[in-house]
Amino acid sequence: MKGSRQAIAELLRARKYPEVLVTFGAHRKTVRSLRSLLYAEEALVKWRAVSMFGWLAAERADLIAHEVDRLIWSLNDEAGSIGRGAAECLGEIGRKNIGLVQHGVDVVIHYIEDPETCRPPNRNTEILLGVLWALGRLGGGKPMRVQKVMPVLLSFTEDPEPAVRGHAAWSLGQIGGPEAKDRLNRLTQDAGVTLLYENDELNEKAVAAIAQEALAHLNR
Amino acid sequence: MANHKLRKTPLLDDLQKGPWPSFVKDMKQIAVRKPMVNDLLGQLELSYKERVGHWKHGGLVGVIGYGGGVIGRYSDAPEQFPDVAHFHTIRVNQPSGWFYTSQALRDLCDIWEAHGSGMTNMHGSTGDCVFLGTTSEELEPIFAKLTEKDWDLGGSGSDVRTPSCCxxxxxxxxxxxxxxxxxxxxxxxxxxxxHRPAFPYKWKFKFSGCPNDCVASIARSDLSVIGTWRDDIRIDQAAVKAYADAGMDIRADVTRKCPTACMRYDGKEIHVNNKQCNRCMHCINAMPKALRPGKDTGATILIGGKAPIIEGALLSSVLVPFMKMDKADDYQEFKDLMERIWDFWDDHGVNRERIGECIERVGLGNFLEAIEVDPKPEHVKHPRTNPYIFYEEYFEDDGTDA
Known part of the structure; x- marks a missing residue:
């Protein structure tokens, strides 16, 4: 499988999602390789695998319907970082085909509500960033889906880690609402920097810039 | 002398009494230099006192690029025991057969002494060399040092686990x-x-060289590979005589204990009906100088063993009665079989379902058909006594109309 994984990674770098199925076949074996790319050391490949899951949700839901339960469970797997990329995938799949992840929305929400998993000293920041990002994808255009978690989400704009503040800001910009604008205004001078995946690209961005763009988006 | 105040552990102290080795004694030795182990003793004492465990799952932890290999553990009483607020376990992929050079053991211990509690479990039931107790911040430095010395992490969680063997x-x-x-x-x-989970759920390989199954693969692995032979048990009749001359009661201790009654002792020699032998190994274990496995050797592949989690415990059952484990062919026959099983499981397994449970759900016949293995008598549970199984000769035409 190693060879196919590397070749799929190459296609993902080039954003050639349909070609992955054309080259390796529209079957679960291909999804299996995609699953393992969620653990790729190269962050862009991991994120593009997330995007590919979203693309499949829109184009070939039958290929990934069985993956959703696994993703949900992996967020609670006690071993290692099995849950890496799971929240992001649930968010992206939900954005493209909410019918596939109805139960997954609650799991993502529960994850961020649990202080054990999301607050220092025990939290895994990478997983938390994925959950914040997923909430943005799930709530974008459909704020009611994540409305109940808004107070918790707002609180992360005051987090000591800039990456957490930046992702919370981005998420609030997707979801919107008067409280979101208020918090975003407070971040427009934030000098922190984070890596952020948006529009299929992974870029380093200042928290202030994320907040300003989010506000512009919400005021449009 | 410790720079920290050692915990009082009156209940644990009881475990140091008696003639057997005591883990408490070992831990107390380490606790003098390691505050983490001192707090571990304190928390364990509290657990004995309250009869409640004080570990919790907590947040996900791992090293970048790997899905498994680390198991997050946190204290639910970090204020009382701050040095075990994090107490993560690291699984290190053990060498086959658990052979180490003394230098390799020193390397491992040096890494662990510098970055963890200093306590190891050699070895965990998974087979791995297990490092017990470290903090989230130490995970990446430990991983870097392990890989620098050519070690790697083992498996954990919903993932292929570290294969192990006798x-x-x-x-x-x-x-x-x-x-x-x-x-x-x-x-x-x-x-x-x-390292990068792609299997539907846990998957354990274990390899035993003979039917004694010293790694208990039949009970502990999804795919058990147990050595066997398909020709005749080798018999050295002179050695049989030597056993008898030395006072062994061969009938009482060997032949009459054969579960299939496939052997007899005529007072001079042992005779074996090899077709009836079910490889229980009793006779060979009892008379190792006189009896040996045959020369045409390979392995029986069994599938479906697991400990109880969702369904009850399962023992592996026979999938391929005999397979040559051919090194020259890079074990390709075994790998091809494995790929077919994996494809089937990926397509038909439900979430958190081990392969044994999946086979029980879909039926062995459907499973065999899907992985292109012909049904055989060996697939039948207790084929000699199962009243629902009929052999062809049973239906031989006796000249009358049924």
């Missing part, structure tokens, strides 16, 4: 195939799957 041909004359070579080969073959 020490086979290295130390045991019963080994019917090279377990250590197969184990290493399969570990390398599934290296990606071990």
């Amino acid at each position: 020490n086979g041909m290295a130390r045991c004359e019963y080994a019917c195939y090279d377990t250590m070579d197969v184990c290493y080969n399969i570990t390398m073959e599934y290296q990606d799957e071990l």
Whole structure:
């Protein structure tokens, strides 16, 4: 499988999602390789695998319907970082085909509500960033889906880690609402920097810039 | 002398009494230099006092690029025991057969002494060398030092687990195939799957060189590979006589204990009806100088073993009665079989369902058909006594109309 994984990674770098199925076949074996790319050391490949899951949700839901339960469970797997990329995938799949992840929305929400998993000293920041990002994808255009978690989400704009503040800001910009604008205004001078995946690209961005763009988006 | 105040542990102290080795004694020795172990003793004492465990799962932890290999553990009383607020376990992929050089053991211990509690479990039931107790911040430095010395992490969680094997041909004359070579080969073959989970759920390989199954593969692995032979048990009748001359009651201690009654002793020699032998190993274990496995050796592949989690415990059952474990062919027949099983499981397994449970749900017949294995009598549970199984001769035409 190693060879196919590397070749799929190459296609993902080039954003050639349909070609992955054309080259390796529209079957679960291909999804299996995609699953393992969620653990790729190269962050862009991991994120593009997330995007590919979203693309499949829109184009070939039958290929990934069985993956959703696994993703949900992996967020609670006690071993290692099995849950890496799971929240992001649930968010992206939900954005493209909410019918596939109805139960997954609650799991993502529960994850961020649990202080054990999301607050220092025990939290895994990478997983938390994925959950914040997923909430943005799930709530974008459909704020009611994540409305109940808004107070918790707002609180992360005051987090000591800039990456957490930046992702919370981005998420609030997707979801919107008067409280979101208020918090975003407070971040427009934030000098922190984070890596952020948006529009299929992974870029380093200042928290202030994320907040300003989010506000512009919400005021449009 | 410790720079920290040692915990009082009156209940644990009781475990130091008696003639057996005590883990409390070992931990107390380490606690003098390691505050983490001192707090571990304190928390354990509290657990004995309250009869409640004080570990919790907490947040996900791991190293970048790997899905498994680390198990997050946190204290639920970090204010009382701050040095075990984090107490993560690291699984290190053990060498096949658990052979280490003394230098390798020193390397491992030096890394662990510098970055963890200093306590190890050699070895965990998974087979790994287990490092017990470290903090989230130390995970990446430990991983860097391990890989610098050519070690790697083992598997954990919903993932291929570290394959393990008996020490086979290295130390045991019963080994019917090279377990250590197969184990290493399969570990390398599934290296990606071990570290970047791609299997539907847990998957354990274990390799035993003979039917004694010293790694208990039949009970502890999804795919058990147990050495066997398909020709005749080798008999040295002179050695049989020597056993008898030395006072062994061969009828009472050997032949009458054969579960299939396939052997007899005529007072001078042992005779075996090899077609009836079910490889229980009793006779060979009892008379190792007189009886040996045959020369045409390979392995029986069994599938479906697991401990109870969702369904009850399952023992592996026979999938392929005999397979040559062919090193020259890079064990390709075994790998091809494995790929077909994986494809089937990926397509038909439901969430958190081990392969044994999946086979029980879909039925063995459907499973065999899907993985292109012909049904055989060996697939039948207790084929000699199962009243629902009929053999062809049962239906032989007796000249009358049924």
